[in-house]
Amino acid sequence: MRALLSAAAAAVVFVTGAFNAAAQTYPNRPVTIIVPFAAGGPSDALARIMGERMKATLGQPFVVENVTCAAGSIGVGRAVRSAPDGYTISYGHLGTHVANGAIYSLPYDMLTDLAPVVLLPSNPMVVVSKPTLPAKTLKEVLAWLKANQATATAGTAGAGSGSHIAGVYLESLTGLRLQYVPYRGTAPALNDLVGGQIDIIVDQASNSMQQIRSGRIRAYAITDSKRLAAAPEIPTAEEAGLPGFHMTLWNGLWVPKGTPKDVVARLNAAAIEAMADPAVAKRLNDLGLDMPARDQQTPQALGVWHKAEVDKWWPIIKKAGIKPE
Ligand code: ASP
Numbered sequence: 001m002r003a004l005l006s007a008a009a010a011a012v013v014f015v016t017g018a019f020n021a022a023a024q025t026y027p028n029r030p031v032t033i034i035v036p037f038a039a040g041g042p043s044d045a046l047a048r049i050m051g052e053r054m055k056a057t058l059g060q061p062f063v064v065e066n067v068t069c070a071a072g073s074i075g076v077g078r079a080v081r082s083a084p085d086g087y088t089i090s091y092g093h094l095g096t097h098v099a100n101g102a103i104y105s106l107p108y109d110m111l112t113d114l115a116p117v118v119l120l121p122s123n124p125m126v127v128v129s130k131p132t133l134p135a136k137t138l139k140e141v142l143a144w145l146k147a148n149q150a151t152a153t154a155g156t157a158g159a160g161s162g163s164h165i166a167g168v169y170l171e172s173l174t175g176l177r178l179q180y181v182p183y184r185g186t187a188p189a190l191n192d193l194v195g196g197q198i199d200i201i202v203d204q205a206s207n208s209m210q211q212i213r214s215g216r217i218r219a220y221a222i223t224d225s226k227r228l229a230a231a232p233e234i235p236t237a238e239e240a241g242l243p244g245f246h247m248t249l250w251n252g253l254w255v256p257k258g259t260p261k262d263v264v265a266r267l268n269a270a271a272i273e274a275m276a277d278p279a280v281a282k283r284l285n286d287l288g289l290d291m292p293a294r295d296q297q298t299p300q301a302l303g304v305w306h307k308a309e310v311d312k313w314w315p316i317i318k319k320a321g322i323k324p325e
Pocket residue numbers: 037038041042043044093095156157161162163164184185186187204
């Protein structure tokens with residue numbers, strides 16, 4: 001018995017020692033962030049801005065890999081199956097890490113197969129249309145969509161993505177029915193909106209911002225109770241005549257479960273340092289993104305928030321009967 005106990009104790013010392021050693025030398029090669037949407041979109045942009053600054057703290061490149069399809073569920077699955085060593089990070093949001101679990105039959109459990117690292121900035125959605133759509137206000141867009149219900153199209157990043165949930169929410173508030181066109185991300189959807197191949201997107205504000213500023217698309221309302229400092233000319237949903245149309249798309253980072261705690265702590269600290277950097281904060285604010293409160297930036301806080309969001313959204317999404325593509 002004594003021999004067994006000391007063998008067990010030795011194993012514990014060995015394993016903890018190995019973890020500490022791993023954390024001390026971590027990272028000693030590039031870290032991959034799996035972004036489950038197309039390059040050039042809002043998730044990709046935020047992951048790259050964060051990764052660039054985390055490299056300055058941790059001394060290794062943070063390489064973004066875009067693993068697209070099925071509203072991000074393929075990319076998240078890839079991260080779940082990766083080695084739990086801190087070299088693969090799962091980037092995602094309310095859609096990928098909450099909604100997808102209520103829509104797809106996933107080969108993983110998003111709450112227990114991933115360990116939280118940090119909550120990232122969030123932003124509201126904005127209703128945008130192709131430039132040639134004959135409407136100037138939200139009310140006029142809604143009237144136009146109603147009149148053209150059979151043919152009008154809304155671009156999304158797939159069933160369960162942020163742009164899709166926001167579209168379903170808009171339908172539930174207005175009684176409209178939209179024809180969705182799924183893309184691998186809202187970057188290609190936005191290209192098609194500019195080109196006039198689709199009619200609207202209920203898009204992440206950060207994605208549409210530049211095209212709104214350059215006048216290539218038209219913006220009608222922000223899904224928030226206050227206007228965006230980055231685009232104060234866009235009215236809130238209330239002001240535009242659709243009270244209650246509020247939605248914030250939050251983002252986060254996770255690692256596969258079993259990743260050593262000290263590695264998670266180092267990633268968390270690097271992400272916090274990035275968000276506290278005034279140059280990073282300015283870039284994110286210019287995109288209309290809001291920083292999470294400082295006390296919400298711990299791994300534990302993301303864990304609690306993630307679970308609460310699953311509890312809140314799953315019944316709503318299941319009731320809406322959203323089907324996978
Ligand atoms: N975040 C997605 C993207 O980067 C878009 C979405 O969820 O609607 O393309």
